[in-house]
Amino acid sequence: MGYFESPLLAAYGRLLTHAFFTRHGGVSSGQYSSLNFSSKEGDTAENVSRNLEIAASSLGFSAADFLLVRQVHGDGILTWNGNRPPVEPLMYDGIVTSSTGIALCIKTADCVPVLLADPVKKIIGAVHAGWRGTAARIVQKAVLVMQREYSCRPENILASEGPAIGPCCYEVDESVIRAMCDRSWAGFVHKGKRPDRWMLDLAGINGVQLHEAGLPPGNISIGPVCTSCRTDLLYSHRAESGRTGRSMNFIMLKVPAP
Ligand SMILES: [Zn+2]
Numbered sequence: 027m028g029y030f031e032s033p034l035l036a037a038y039g040r041l042l043t044h045a046f047f048t049r050h051g052g053v054s055s056g057q058y059s060s061l062n063f064s065s066k067e068g069d070t071a072e073n074v075s076r077n078l079e080i081a082a083s084s085l086g087f088s089a090a091d092f093l094l095v096r097q098v099h100g101d102g103i104l105t106w107n108g109n110r111p112p113v114e115p116l117m118y119d120g121i122v123t124s125s126t127g128i129a130l131c132i133k134t135a136d137c138v139p140v141l142l143a144d145p146v147k148k149i150i151g152a153v154h155a156g157w158r159g160t161a162a163r164i165v166q167k168a169v170l171v172m173q174r175e176y177s178c179r180p181e182n183i184l185a186s187e188g189p190a191i192g193p194c195c196y197e198v199d200e201s202v203i204r205a206m207c208d209r210s211w212a213g214f215v216h217k218g219k220r221p222d223r224w225m226l227d228l229a230g231i232n233g234v235q236l237h238e239a240g241l242p243p244g245n246i247s248i249g250p251v252c253t254s255c256r257t258d259l260l261y262s263h264r265a266e267s268g269r270t271g272r273s274m275n276f277i278m279l280k281v282p283a284p
Contacts, residue, residue, distance in 0.1 A: 027051030027061070027084045028259075032186035034247045035277070038145045043085060043129075044277040046139065046188035046249070048259050051084075052077040054271060062261070062271025063133050069271060081274060082129075092129045092276065095121060097154045101162035103171045106130075119159050120168045122151040124176060129278040135261035136191040136253050138228050139275035140165050140236075144178040150277045155232050157198065161205040165232050169239040180240025185247070188275045189260050192252030193227035196264070202226065210234055 028048035035044050052061030053076045058069040063078065065071045078089040093111035095104060095118045103120035106112070111128055121130040122142075130152035132139040138160070142151035151168045153159070165185070172178040197218050206215065206226065211234060214227035229248045236246050253273075254265040261270045 027080065030189065030250050032141065032188075032247055034184050034186050034245070035141060035143055038143065038184075040280075041145055041148065042143055042150060042277060042279050044141055044143075044186075044275075045081075045085065046275045047081060047273050049261055049271065049273060050259070052080055057266065057269045058271040061273075063131075063274040064272035067269070067271060087127070087129065087278070091127055091278070092131050093121060093123075094131050094133075095119070097133065099154075099156055099158040101159055101164040101167055103151075103153075103164070103168050105171060105175055119155075120151065120153040120164055120171075122149065122168060122171050122175065123279070124149050126279040127281040129276040131274055131276045133272040133274055134188070134190065134253075135263040135266075135270055135272050136196070138190040138232050138249070139188040139273075140168075140232060141186045141188070141275065141277040142168060142172065142183055143277060144172060144176070144183045146182040147172075147176050147178045148279060149176045149178050150279055152275065152277055155228065157202050157205065157226065157228060160228055160231055160235075163235055166235050166239045169236070169241070181242055181245075183241055184245050185236045185241055187229050187232060187247065187249045189249045189251050189253050189256075189273070190229050191254045191262065191264055192229070193225050194252055195254035195262075196226045196228060197223050198226050199223060206231070210238070
């Protein structure tokens with residue numbers, strides 16, 4: 027069992043728990059080896075269930091506490107105030123909650139997972155930002171939901187991006203660049219090695235968007251490694267030609283001690 031932690035969020039360990047899991051420590055084999063959290067790519071549902079149990083129990087809670095969504099590369103944000111996660115995963119790419127004991131989950135294999143926390147209002151969020159979500163400014167939408175629904179102040183919100191494909195490896199074509207043409211992001215797009223290709227820094231653009239939403243630079247942290255460079259540690263859709271698993275990233279407000 028391996029996972030990355032964000033020092034920004036770990037400082038609030040009394041209030042919340044979080045993890046960006048690596049691919050190690052699960053039961054899946056072959057290209058899904060081994061801590062895979064998606065059965066949509068060909069792994070068995072039994073393996074995924076077992077991996078959810080392993081991940082949850084390693085951090086002291088139950089697999090039933092995971093709030094999973096069906097990610098659709100959109101910009102919809104689910105506001106969830108129930109005591110339990112919904113029975114069936116709903117179609118969203120962002121989740122915000124004030125509920126304790128519910129782990130907001132985002133699955134990734136190159137896209138940027140962003141975990142949000144306002145330790146003042148005790149509100150958390152989790153966002154899936156691929157290039158489509160990034161072009162739609164999904165992290166800013168999640169921050170707006172935290173402001174509108176829970177009166178969070180952007181200057182109190184912490185944002186930690188997890189492992190994602192880096193500008194070293196994320197080559198895109200003109201259709202993606204066209205969707206990304208915003209001047210404030212210009213520093214995060216560089217000419218690729220091949221003609222008509224560009225190298226995109228998705229994590230950097232999401233960082234700029236969070237800053238534009240009002241988060242101070244010190245409240246924003248970028249992921250520790252590139253998924254495509256480190257397939258020994260993480261799943262990469264790009265580096266593994268689409269035949270791979272999905273990593274889990276989550277954040278949960280702790281249930282206060284009685
Ligand atoms: Zn890389």
